[in-house]
Amino acid sequence: MALLHNRVSKAEMKDKLFAETEPRTTFSFYRYLDIAEPVAFRDELYMGLEKLRVFGRIYVAAEGINGQASVPASRLEECRAFLYAIPGLEDLRLNVAVEDDGKSFWVLKIKVRDKIVADGIEDPTFSVNRKGHYVNAKEFNRLTADPNTIVVDMRNHYEYEVGHFEGAIEVPSDTFREQLPMAVDLLKGQEDKNIIMYCTGGIRCEKASAWMLHNGFQNVFHLEGGIIEYANKAKEWGLDNRFRGKNFVFDNRMGERIGGEVIAHCHQCGEPCDTHVNCANDGCHLLFIQCRSCAEKYKGCCSETCRDGASLDTAARMEKPLHFNKSRHRSLGT
Incomplete structure (x- = not known):
């Protein structure tokens, strides 16, 4: 066998x-x-x-x-x-x-798994099959040129931080299950406007578009194939690339360059940087942004505590600066 x-x-x-x-x-x-x-x-x-x-x-x-x-x-x-x-x-x-x-x-x-993307939805009347309209890269650029179009990023905070589309709204959370009700609340009163949702490869924004329709929004779109397909088609078709910065990915690369700009900053010194790393201290393994200079200074760790200690217990974690708070960054397993 x-x-x-x-x-x-x-x-x-x-x-x-x-x-x-x-x-x-x-x-x-x-x-x-x-x-x-x-x-x-x-x-x-x-x-x-x-x-x-x-x-x-x-x-x-x-x-x-x-x-x-x-x-x-x-x-x-x-x-x-x-x-x-x-x-x-x-x-x-x-x-x-x-x-x-x-x-x-x-x-x-x-x-x-129970679901291919955890959503927290318990409403038995909800169906992902009633989803928004697909838009490709060309249609996305055309629709987003209209100032009345709302673009919503359905990725986590640390993904948005290093790269996003021009004018995109962040739904500030670290989990998709939290973002769905937040997106509905954020856009209340704008049910008749064009709303385009996007994510890395399309899986989250497709379900999010269905959830928005389920909650009374009328003109909902989602980017076909997400940022990855958009970048490939924009290059192939010679379109203006509206994405700024880096696309965070959930594998050993941790990111791929889409736009030429660096829009994020090192969490330790504040210099322009969009390189995500996991803290080298195995007792911590926090996901954060670190420039080369700080990587040398802290030996790949997120703090002096982690650099100088062999392990990090729960109490020590709680004493870290606010920009290392676990509600905004997490460890990335590969």
């Missing part, structure tokens, strides 16, 4: 990845669809992708599939064909990374 999960240590998998000579292509994908047997679906997916040397993080639930992965470049089309052959995944859009060093993932993990 085939093994349906990895049994090799993380260190060994990393060594194997860096020993590879063929470049890898990083991509993401999602689709909302009814999956009657998520466990069986997951197992079929694992067996097929493992044979293709795919690494990544994929979630399967009764409501659909959500994944970020990498594959040897020569096998991308073979991977695409395998996914398309699965009932319900025909013509699945693969968002190919804008910037890619091929080292985004080093192991394949496929997990069954």
